[in-house]
Amino acid sequence: MNPRQLARAAVALVFGIVAVACSGGASSSTTTSEPNSLTVWLMNGSAPQSIVDGVNADFKAKHPNVTVNVQIQQWSDVTTKLDTAFAGSSPPDVVELGNTLVAKYAAAGALSNLTSRKGSFENSSSWLQSLTDSCTFGGKLYCVPYYAGSRAVVYRKDMFDKAGVKPPTTMDEWMQAGQTLMDANKSDAGFSALYYPGKYWYAALPFVWDNGGDIAAQSGGQWKGSLDTTQSQQGLTTLATMVGKLSRADKTGDEAKQDQAFIQGHIAMLIANGWEIGVITDPKTGDPSLKDKLGVFPIPSRTAGKTAPVFLGGSDLGIAAKSKAPNLSQEWIGMLEGNKWQTQMATVGMVIPNSTTLLSLNDGQPLVGTFANAAKNSRFVPNSPNWANVESANVIPDMLVSIFTGKATVAAASKSASDQITSILNSKS
């Protein structure tokens, strides 16, 4: 580059900076007509990059002048970030929300009411019921179902074969299989037949539900925590016995690193989401050679011939009430939630798509199919705007840690957790 070109480039750069600096002020006053950018917050691990890129390309084709800015958020601190963003004057236009968080933000007036726009979304008549329920607050629709996930047991077929055990079909068989695996791997002091980090509360719920217990029940407008009922306690006792005998995972740890631990080869079973198979077999994050050694079975029930009800996790897509581009947001969401990209979510992203018409997509898949089947017998957390606070206050993880570490008995820990849940759910939000 010769000096004259350099000078020209410098001048251009200065003009560019001035232009950018000025556009910050100018854009806010002119956005009412046609916003030229759309900010989208997606959660870490939700849509594979290829799908995000594909949706953006489709969107760009229709709106060449609009820049879509997709930002990936982490689950661990997302509520604090969302609170701050929604309080500000320019929150992200489109937000992905965990299905247990929607009620909180809908009740606080952070999300746009989409009831009148529902018909414009593809498959809106066949959306998964429980996701639609999580989007509904006070009879109005505040978000669009995005995808669902349910948990099952991922296991190492080679370890099962070596120990001579088969995938269990009842809770008792599960316990016995675990014990046999522990005995077969006695020499490995770090071996876990079932790797269960103490704070993994999503995986504890099937035990509670399978015994007829629940987190809380509502009657006459008042919530009452029910983790301390005989049924719930029975489930928690079974879980505690299992964890005590079969798991050498950190009793105070959470499940964030469980896939990394699984890859090390000292774990026979893991309670995991469908997409975690992808993490485990990914060449970068995991070990591709495990691909043929993995099997999946649904969490067994204590009753033969049934499976335990699982927690239906998932995400929804909402539009911020303060968004300056609600129409563009709606279009972008419409693409991600429609047939074209939901098919990709199911086959590439290995999650459960948002519509019952797409559920059969995973039938041919031996691993992912099991997760989709498990979702058919699924339950949800109490649908209250205060539920997010129960999660934020770590009530259930703390209870599990106290039980597993022997700091409190099942009876005492579940009583105190239950009281706390009653109090949080009934407090004015």
Next chain:
Amino acid sequence: MCAVPSTTTDEAAASAAAASGPRTGSPARWRTLRRRLLRGATPYLLIGPSLVVIAAVMAYPMGFLANLSLQDYGLRELIAHQGVFVGAANYARLVADPLFWQVVGRSIVFTAVTVALSMAAGTLLALLMERVSGPVRLLLSAGLMFVWATPVVVAIDVWQWMFDYEFGIANWALTRLHLGDFVHHNWFETPTQGFGIIVALVVWGALPFLVITLYAGLMQVPRELIEAARSDGATAWQVFWQVTAPILRPIFAILLSLSTIWDFQVFNQVWIMLNARPSATYYVMGVYSYVEAFRVTQYGRGAAVSIVLVVILMSVTFFYVRQMARSGGLD
């Protein structure tokens, strides 16, 4: 920047007062009055800018916080930018909450232990630095500087790795040294052990400042006093308590009050060490306030906890400042 207009305003006010003067008396009387006024105003003109800065940086947020603590301020109010005044309800709720009193008690014990340990270790290291040879002193201060230069968050992450359940070097080393079976030992399962690590981490982080300040103080202790005491047959213990300590008293007082303030409001070390999800047995005041405000999204209640924290710290500081003034440390 904010201070400049205020100075000019003050000057303008002074000259305005001056201009309105002559009507009331003879020119000579006016001149003395003017001189007296200016002389009286000078200190205020000088202190004015810093007062304005302090007001903008400290008083405004504090007032805002106090105001917030009297409101019911949840997520809905945050988004609407409008709280509901509830008087002292947030404080009443706090006082009635047994968890709050546990947190206060835990914070006091934590602060007492941490301050005592860091002061003791800091003094010992400073005395050591005074006695060792030059190169060793250089090594020692370089080591302290490294500790000081490590960003807090990085330091906490390193400590977290050292005491990790699965891969920690502490468990590995203790097992290798045959001090017991520490394979899969969980340091944070019981709060006593967990707080042991956290106290060690806070003390470790506090040492550089304490040691270097105390070492600088020790340099000021007149050699001849110590030599005189020694020749009078005083033991090392006696020399320290009867000669060195009284001279260092003002420095001790300042370090003690600063350490108390820092340790009482400890947050990062607990929060990051426990993966941003500490169980209630690990709540100290700072953590509790954060959980109430940002996790449970009750900003009014979180503000009330913060105000209590500020009041406690202010009374501690007041006590030390008064002690210091009495002992003649403030000249």
